[in-house]
Amino acid sequence: MELKTAIVTGASSGIGLAISKMLSSEGYKVYGIGRIFPEDADFFEKRISLDIRDTDILLKKISEIKKVDLLVNAAGSAYYGLAEFNTADQIKEMCRTDLEAPMILTSALIPKLKDTKGMVINIASVTSTRINTHGAAYGALKAGLRSYGRSLYEEVRKTGIRVVTVCPDLTLGTKLYRNADFTPSEDEGCYLLPEDTSECVRSVINMREGAAVTEVEVRPQFNRIEKKKKD
Template sequence: MSGRTVVVTGGTRGVGAGIARAFVEAGADVVVCARRPAENPVEGCRFVPLDLRDRPAVAEFFAALPRLDVLVNNAGGTPHRLLTDVDAERHARVVELNLLVPLTATLAAHEHLARARGSVVMIGSVSGGRPSPGSAAYGAAKAGLESLARSMAVEWAPDVRVNTLVVGMVRTESSHLHYGGAEGIAAVSRTVPLGRLAEPSDVGSAAVFLASDAARYVSGASLLVHGGGERPAFLDAATARKED
């Protein structure tokens, strides 16, 4: 990735920081943007403060870049909220952050990317392909993001490649908020076929692959980064046993 410029949205912590670090290690010039700077910045990255929901500011940010080869739409997330616990406006904000923000950023970056024959990596989620109680709006937005990426890949070919990383559970500094302490994280890890949660570096490596020349014929694809997925619940619930 030497000589290429990469923008990672929300690249200041967690998965985003892991992605930024992977591109730095691959030799890219990396710009991360978020509302607030990182407490522990990734060495080698340039930080630009940006509210990604501010569309004029997003357009101005991308217009000011001298070049852009790769855009990683990582900014997103949601708190745990059952559908009836909050009003529709709160859910709409989740959809905005996880679907409309990537759309806005990618449209603003399109001219740069087409000129460079670059690529877009959307950070999706397994929540977009299965029921997501407590994060239904997030799951719906991630499903839409994957669909958006496939359409972009067709509309913008052959100048820009667009792919999605469908990410499972990742161990970050916030994991305890979702799974509990060390015991909770260990218990959740045992539900993953590979026996552990992903590290941010695992997602970063996959993002670098999709953006690199090694994936030059990959576009409109969804790459699962989930450690083998989830063990079907019925296997543990079933009472039948195989005969000896």
């Protein structure tokens, strides 16, 4: 039987890397998109190193993949703090990475996903349904991604394509908070691991044909963050 093929963005780190590894264990050929991959990530069919904001290169690279069963949009960037202090460059980077790129990739791949009755999984965030002081722009983009997924599903469900929005909460072992003045708390029960979300995705992709999970939140038991210590 021909192997299923997945394209995963954000595949070089954190949640996207964990999802790529899980998909490989499920027998998928995984085309990972990122910038700098860990050297030991040898389970990829191909590691595609590019800046996802470079639309021409992105579209050229994915046009070379003939069959696509699954698209996972996991690439993301985040800047926090009061909106007053978000710079134009930070806002542009988040808009292009967190919302523009997933929509461009999805539009380009819908014809191939129709052929396979495939699936789109968007990694949004619990911020997509909340008020996010000190994260207004990031939360707005994740809300946009969630809205996009809900509408897209209604457009394409008749073709057999499924669209899933996955909303993780604070996750340790990723680089997302490198620009923040806080991190998830390392106290037991206060954080997720990337594998919690990849296991959730495993159960979603293994739903029987004809049944669809459209949205799912993944949350730690307790709700706590920690301020980073100043040097």
